[in-house]
Amino acid sequence: MGPRRSAASSRGRLLLPLLLLGVSGFFQSYAVEVDIKDASNATCLYANWMMRFLITYESNNGDYKTTTLNLSSSATHNGSVCGNDTQAALVAVQFGEGHSWSINITKNNETYQGDFMTLTYNTNDTAVFPDAKRKGPVTIFIKDPAGPVQLNTVFVCHNSFIIEAENITQIFWNVTVQAFVQNGTVSKKETRCPADRPTSAPTVPPTSANATTPPTTAAPPAPTPPKPVENPDTGNYSLKSGNKTCFLATVGLQLNVSQDKPLLININPKTTVADGACGNTTATLKLNDGNSTLIGFTFAVKNASASVQKFYLREVNVTLLNRLNGSVISSADNNNLSKWDAFLGSSYMCRKEQTLQINENVQVHTFNLWIQPFLVEANKFATAEECLADSDLNFLIPIAVGVALGFLIILVFISYIIGRRKSRTGYQSV
Template sequence: MLLGQELLLAPIASADPMPTCSRHQGCHLHPLPVPGAGPNHLASSAGAISSYALELNLKNSKNATCLYAKWRMNFTIDYETTSKSNKTVTISDLGNATYNGSICGDDQNGPKIEVQFGSVFSWTVNFTKEKSTYLIESISFSYDTNDSTTFPDAKKKGIFTVHEPVAFRIPLNDIFRCNSMLTAEKKDVIQHYWDVHVQAFVQNGTVSTKEFLCDKDKTSTTVVPVTPTTLPSPTTTPAQKEKPEIGSYSVNNTNGTCLLATMGLQLNMTQDKVVTVINIKPNTTDFTGSCHSQTALLRLNSSNIKYLDFVFAVKNENRFYLKEVNVSMYLVNGSVFSIANNNLSYWDAPLGSSYMCNKEQTVSVSGAFQINTFYLRVQPFNVIEGKYSTAQECSLDDDTILIPIIVGAGLSGLIIVIVIAYLIGRRKSYAGYQTL
């Protein structure tokens, strides 16, 4: 089911001949760097990945733009194996996308976006036109479990399709925009979309500058610039940073609370050699998320943070960890700072427990972005009655190692005292013999 009633795409216009998208026709679908991200943000750091979008600029027979779309997306698919266990496949690398079958539409046939990711996955969006609005009519996603590389040991072989009726209306002559994450979940497939900009039936070949916002973006249309704090150079003593407030966050599903998190968050970003430190204020921060069998998401956003995502995953069927962090936020100069890393390994703990670290801990997302946490406790899976389970403490909090150190130091001191006393006693004995 689609959350928030919004999903991809926008406006409608005049009917044109119905060209099919081809590489020689001005139709483009390719990775696009995030706006505002400089060259240092494009997969330069170890473990960091570029945050890319797909872009489609479809032109008609007159070489005029008839449909424009730019968005980000990923898919999660659960399937049953021959051993009757379940496996999860996440599709986030969309660099091999093609767009055969995308059309501008005419009076008989509405426009359509059709995307293929190799030979295994395909994704289709259909539009229809009304008098003053257009509809995002439906979205379909297909996957082929015959591909043994992607779906090893799949019990059921074949092409499977999930179809999502949408019927979401958007005014003509507007471009639909939704930076917030939109989720469609049906059967064994979860679809995520964000940073969406779409206009169908573009009039006069010019993409509109008038935006129609999704409901989730309407709550944060006023952007409050982030005031950067320039830290001293490494040759000087850094100023003491104020600790952030501790916030409590939770995610609910149909069974109740499914994710708990308590933490103080301090964001550290570097842009053009300027370090900006921002403390997250819980009372002005919204939070949402989702929970699934193998993954869980906690998303924070505020007036100047478009999104800060913490993505948790299950490994070896018995432990969880922080796998991914994505952030996009507005800076004081009006630019957008965006970083993503889906190859992390933090906050590791057994399933059925929580992870706790009271002392300051650093999550290094990239060379340009780190998160400091304070009084952290998280449990993204197996939450019972909305309460934390027994915590596994981080090594920074583990004081048990101090006990043998203290005992050893005490014994060493005692031995030294005994040796010194013995030497002094022997020295006095020798002195007495010489007097006699």
Template structure:
């Protein structure tokens, strides 16, 4: 959920973009402990949030549930003092068969307050934590992740693309250093992953692959070093259907799912999902397009912004997600970057040919002017 809180003068004073997962233990009507797992909904409202000497981010969702964070400042930095979660056991959708549902004598509301480790965040900067941070209490576990918060915003401007204070979990994340293989390799490009996915069991032609891919892949995560997918640490799998194919790459730190679709004439990469410490997804891509029956080829390095937090780099990309015959790539449709390189020698050759024609024409004209022949006496 992403929210903006404004003060009484309609100035932006608090920004938050975060995900919160809840795991709540409660007693059922059979006196056995049950667990409710749910997520802070994206349609939560901000009624009750305020910005004064201290700031309160309050998010309310259906049936009386609310989640709030109280933040204070010493004018140089700010911190989150408490997180308060109130939930209603009368909500039969989230807490079916709860024995503590309220009546005339008792309340169905429960409240837990915990102390998060968010402190010493400089004024004018944001607190960032992409990693999952679970805060435990007796009956409720709250897991915060993909967190970006800025309290006490100045001049209506946040630092979403500027300075951050990162949580310890993000700072301790390890990345894979780029490596090269082969005696004649001198670049820092990632090594190549080559995959040939076997067709699904429902296909009669079990001896041939249904998707071919050959590429170097590098992942760039927001506020983290770039990492390569190394072939000796990456496994490939997938599936193929008439109008969609899926390539799944699993490394030590991340799982990447590439989804290709076709409209019976052309195919393209339509979705990418990456999961690790955090999850990133874009289901409205239109990349690597080529005609059915052909493959897509791009030898040059390309980079794509998949989400605001994830960038994909490809090297020596060659992919064919449909119509593979005998495990061999079909005729390639080359990307525009490669097409330009092909055109350069053609243009140079055409220019030289044109120059030769001009020289020949000039020579012929010169010969005709100097040849005057015999004159009559």
């Protein structure tokens, strides 16, 4: 018998909401459970998961902003299909003001695998996109990076994982999926995602069963003082518009988060992926470090109509995610900055450490900064305008050298005077 669409024979219900507390407010997302049944009323596809979307869009004044799109309590799953040997299974969800998400799942011999995801978000939803320049639905297709799963096996991923494409960041957690369910019963055999797989425990050397010497009571070890956090490694990041590089950045980044206790986090450039958007008057660089830290830097042009123009850092937003459940540990935004300004067509450089205060709980420290968000030519930095701290250092070096030379001249002069006096006293008449 062929499968029937979920409108007639499937059921879905919304589970308890998960409230995610961040520094700047509450983020609410809902889990969705979909149990699709075939014509004989047997389960053919089961899915239970949570997800959230971070979307970068262009505002009416040409700026780029990042917003959060969550599943709503009124989500539906119309159009979901069981699938068979020749037809892909489909899990489809509709939520909010005209938003939808779906995933195609194909069967291949003894395995099934997600093919591609489709997200349609509607910028007419003013609650999520209050000032979007482009109005109406926008559709993005994303390749599912997960590998194949054996039939009669359920795919499980409790820990959060991120999939990025274009201007979209998808965050998933608490995922349970089985397509092409056999005999109407969801399998108890699991395939875990890499994030859920346990790490190997250290091997404990065995003790001798025939040992007769009683164990010696050792004194408790002295507490080890915490190791200071070193400066972060410097990373090189770039964005392209078509085939041309439009944004260059070299920087070491460190986060200082103060909640229950101070937390210093070094951003590892080896695991950090750069994304963003280039524009004529605004440009945004988004950095994703190991699927747990998201940092966005937005630059703008001052006095866009003036003959002499400068750019500056206008906004920084930081989001920290819990690897275990995908919840937001901390979310902070400062859109009223006026830092790192330089003439348009130049780059900005500051080798010394700088601190960006995002809010009362979050700081971003930068090291060895060199950045150019506009008018990049030949994939190279233009002439740099240095920060005041570096300029002071450049002035201090020749001053210090001059002072040292002055002392040396004075010492030579004093030695000369003393030498002349000694020579005069040596030739007195007897």
